[in-house]
Structures are given as C-alpha cells and as structure tokens.
Amino acid sequence: MSARRPKHGKAAPSKAKPTQATRKIGLSLGADICWPICFEDIVAELDLDLPIGGESVRFEVERVPIEPFDNDGPPQYDLVIDRLTHWYHTRREWIKKIILRDGTYVLNNPWSVQSMEKQTSYCAMRDLGMPIPKTWLLPPKEYDDAPDLNETLTRYARLFDLGTIGADIGYPLFMKPYDGGGWVGVTKADNEEELRAAYEESGKFVMHLQEGILPYEHFVRCVGLGPQVRIISYDPSAPLHERYQRDSSFITPKDRQILEDTTLTINSFFGWDFNSCESLLKDGTWHPIDFANPCPDAQVTSLHYHFPWMLRAKLRWSLYCAATRRPMQQSLDWGAYHKIRDRQLPFSEALAEYGKLARRRMKARDFESFCKTHLGQLDQIVWDYFGSDRARDAIALKVKALFPEHEWDEFTEVFWQAIQAWRDDEVQQQGARKK
Numbered sequence: 001m002s003a004r005r006p007k008h009g010k011a012a013p014s015k016a017k018p019t020q021a022t023r024k025i026g027l028s029l030g031a032d033i034c035w036p037i038c039f040e041d042i043v044a045e046l047d048l049d050l051p052i053g054g055e056s057v058r059f060e061v062e063r064v065p066i067e068p069f070d071n072d073g074p075p076q077y078d079l080v081i082d083r084l085t086h087w088y089h090t091r092r093e094w095i096k097k098i099i100l101r102d103g104t105y106v107l108n109n110p111w112s113v114q115s116m117e118k119q120t121s122y123c124a125m126r127d128l129g130m131p132i133p134k135t136w137l138l139p140p141k142e143y144d145d146a147p148d149l150n151e152t153l154t155r156y157a158r159l160f161d162l163g164t165i166g167a168d169i170g171y172p173l174f175m176k177p178y179d180g181g182g183w184v185g186v187t188k189a190d191n192e193e194e195l196r197a198a199y200e201e202s203g204k205f206v207m208h209l210q211e212g213i214l215p216y217e218h219f220v221r222c223v224g225l226g227p228q229v230r231i232i233s234y235d236p237s238a239p240l241h242e243r244y245q246r247d248s249s250f251i252t253p254k255d256r257q258i259l260e261d262t263t264l265t266i267n268s269f270f271g272w273d274f275n276s277c278e279s280l281l282k283d284g285t286w287h288p289i290d291f292a293n294p295c296p297d298a299q300v301t302s303l304h305y306h307f308p309w310m311l312r313a314k315l316r317w318s319l320y321c322a323a324t325r326r327p328m329q330q331s332l333d334w335g336a337y338h339k340i341r342d343r344q345l346p347f348s349e350a351l352a353e354y355g356k357l358a359r360r361r362m363k364a365r366d367f368e369s370f371c372k373t374h375l376g377q378l379d380q381i382v383w384d385y386f387g388s389d390r391a392r393d394a395i396a397l398k399v400k401a402l403f404p405e406h407e408w409d410e411f412t413e414v415f416w417q418a419i420q421a422w423r424d425d426e427v428q429q430q431g432a433r434k435k
Contacts, residue, residue: 109271117179261355
C-alpha cells in the first residue's frame with residue numbers, strides 16, 4: 001500500500017538521515033601500559049554508533065604525541081584523558097590550550113590539578129565541616145639558594161618550638177609533604193624525639209604535621225570517576241601489589257552513603273573527574289586524610305581485582321562526556337557549597353546536601369540514563385575481555401615493566417587470577433554474566 005500523500009499534493013517529508021559524526025578521544029600518557037591497551041581494545045569491540053542529538057556518533061581513540069603545538073591550531077580531540085599534567089609541564093600547557101581554544105573536555109581540570117595541593121584541599125574541606133584531622137604546616141628545614149632568600153629569612157623567619165606544635169596536635173602524628181603523593185616522605189612520630197628527628201631529615205620538603213587517627217577500625221580508599229565511586233579497603237603496610245583489599249563486607253549502607261557523598265563532594269568541588277580519597281574510621285566517624293590525588297592508581301599491578309571496575313567506569317564516563325559534548329567546567333564555583341555550609345546544618349545533613357549538589361553538577365541521572373540506553377552491552381564485553389589472551393598479554397607487559405625477570409610469570413599469574421576472581425564475583429553479584 002502506498003503512503004498517503006498530504007493535502008495540496010505535497011509529498012510527505014522524508015525522515016532526515018542523522019549526520020555522521022566521530023568523537024575523538026585522546027589518551028595523554030606517561031608510563032601507563034595496561035589500561036590504555038584495554039581501553040582501546042574495548043572501544044574497538046564496542047564499535048558504537050549512537051543516535052545522539054540528530055547525529056550518528058562513532059568513536060576513535062588515539063594516543064596523544066608530545067610535539068610543538070600552535071595556539072591557533074585546529075581542534076583535534078573531543079575528550080582527553082590526561083595522566084601527565086601533574087608533572088609534565090609541556091603537556092599541561094597544551095591541555096590548557098585545548099580547553100580554552102578548542103572546547104575539549106579533559107579529565108582532569110589542569111588549573112585545579114596545578115594549584116589544589118593537599119594544603120588547599122584540607123582547608124577547603126575543613127571549611128565545609130568535614131572531620132579533617134588537625135593539621136599544621138611547617139617551613140622547610142632546608143632551602144634552595146635564591147637571590148633574596150637570606151634577606152627574607154633574616155627579616156621575617158621566626159624561631160619556633162617544634163615540641164610545642166607536636167603537643168598541640170597530640171601524638172601519634174604524621175609528618176608528610178604538603179603536596180606529595182605515593183607515600184614519599186611520610187613519617188609517623190610517636191613522641192617529640194621522633195618528631196624532631198623526622199624534621200631534621202625532611203630536607204627541602206614543606207611539611208604538614210597531621211593528627212594521627214589511631215587506632216582506626218578501617219582504612220578505605222574511594223576511587224571516584226564522574227559520579228561513580230568504588231570503596232576499597234586499603235592496607236598501607238602491605239606490599240604495593242596487596243594494598244588494595246577485596247573485602248568490602250564491613251561497609252554498611254550508611255557508611256557507603258557517607259563515603260560516596262564525601263568523595264563526590266571533594267571531586268566536584270575541585271573539578272576532578274578522576275580522583276581517590278582516603279578515609280579512616282574511628283569511633284563511628286569517617287575522617288578524610290588524603291584526597292588530593294587527581295592522577296590516582298590506574299594500573300593492574302596496584303588495583304588488580306579492582307582494575308576491571310576502574311576501566312569500565314573510565315569507559316562509561318569518557319564515552320558519555322564525549323558523546324554528549326559535556327561542557328568543560330573551566331572555573332570552579334564554590335559559592336553553592338558555601339551556601340549549604342552557611343545554613344549551619346548538622347554535618348550529616350550538610351554532607352547529604354553537598355552530595356546532592358555534586359551529583360547534580362555531574363548530571364548523575366543523565367549519565368545513568370545514557371549508560372542504560374547506549375551502553376547496555378558494555379558489561380558483557382568487559383567481562384568477556386578480561387577472560388581473553390589479549391587482556392592477559394596487557395597484564396604481562398605491565399608486570400615486565402615493573403618486576404625482575406624471574407618474577408614475570410609469577411606476578412602475571414597473581415594479577416590474572418585476581419581479575420578472574422572479579423569475573424566470578426560479577427557473576428555472583430549480577431547473575432547476568434556467562435562463564
């Protein structure tokens with residue numbers, strides 16, 4: 001039967017074909033080995049062609065080269081996952097250019113990564129009422145030579161009694177660099193003698209002294225990727241490859257809500273899409289202790305069991321942001337959080353309000369709708385991929401980069417079995433995976 005023609009003899013309008021569009025995702029990498037391989041493989045396996053806003057959207061992934069760049073050069077990427085800004089300045093300045101000139105979305109905000117060290121994060125979150133441990137900042141014990149250094153110190157440096165500061169904080173306490181990471185320069189002091197010895201050995205580091213939350217009941221590291229949060233039990237005394245634990249049975253629904261709200265508040269406040277937040281539980285209170293980590297662990301050799309979750313979360317958030325052209329937040333708007341603070345609510349209520357604000361800013365509902373509509377096959381593809389030879393080969397490459405040759409086979413198998421345990425648990429938890 002022929003289609004009915006409209007009145008006046010006009011042909012029925014044909015449905016417009018969607019415009020073909022490609023979103024290009026750039027990977028800004030340093031020593032990263034395994035996760036980029038897995039990311040590239042799974043995007044290729046997904047082979048997405050999404051109907052988004054009148055477009056038929058496909059995706060390409062490319063590793064970003066280091067080379068001279070023209071500030072007036074044409075846009076190259078729709079989204080960049082950056083792992084270099086925190087230490088490689090040429091890449092950091094290129095990242096700023098592509099945000100300002102090209103409208104590229106970048107994980108993470110480079111200005112925030114550059115300026116928001118642990119000192120700023122402690123002050124800002126304590127100002128919002130979070131139970132951050134009592135913290136002092138010390139001038140360095142030693143200095144690099146500078147033209148005006150001696151005159152400046154002669155005029156303005158004041159002698160101070162380190163023992164008095166230690167007594168004010170209380171023991172045990174921790175000395176750690178104000179902008180450090182990876183546990184470099186961290187020292188526990190149980191008394192004034194140990195504190196003075198640690199400061200004598202601190203060199204040119206600008207150091208925090210922070211109250212020790214000891215003994216604690218639980219230590220967790222919460223990994224946030226957009227509105228997604230993974231709460232992981234953490235043992236800092238274990239070897240690096242065993243610090244992330246598998247057991248999460250101790251997390252109550254109330255604890256989960258507190259930790260998720262805390263993580264999302266911190267990440268939204270500072271413009272960090274990908275960040276990790278450490279917290280200690282003592283006497284019923286979760287104390288955030290270290291949460292300015294906007295280039296967190298992303299390698300299988302540290303995350304092991306949790307590595308597939310991290311990769312899947314990174315895929316979901318990256319594809320969502322690129323597909324929907326999520327606008328980059330170039331500046332940080334803290335006023336909305338301060339308005340909640342100024343209501344002087346009990347902290348539990350204030351934290352819940354902070355969490356709601358963070359989720360709105362991350363468009364958590366839109367994100368979940370996008371994933372449900374467009375990424376329904378992702379879970380199965382990720383599950384299948386991490387049972388493949390290709391995934392095992394990626395693990396082996398990372399192991400060979402970090403471990404001595406005689407341990408290659410042993411640790412490849414250790415991390416491979418941890419990921420197989422994740423696959424088994426996924427089957428048990430969701431009941432929708434195939435063995």
